[in-house]
Amino acid sequence: MNDELIELQNRIAFQEDAIHQLTLTVSQQQNQINTLKLALQELHKQMRNLEPPEDGHGGHEIPPHY
Structure with a gap:
């Protein structure tokens, strides 16, 4: 009993x-x-504040070395 x-x-x-x-x-x-939630919220804020390129090409220009 004691062992139990x-x-x-x-x-x-x-x-x-x-x-x-x-x-x-x-x-x-x-x-x-x-x-991680705070970091994700900060990234969302940064992405909303990004402005699209002024030329309207969306960043698909051919690099000048081509």
């Missing part, structure tokens, strides 16, 4: 450690997601 109690305590300790590690991982991933 010790085994259960070991399992609980292992599970608590696993839960703690998973919580840290999820927290780090959420921070990365938030950082």
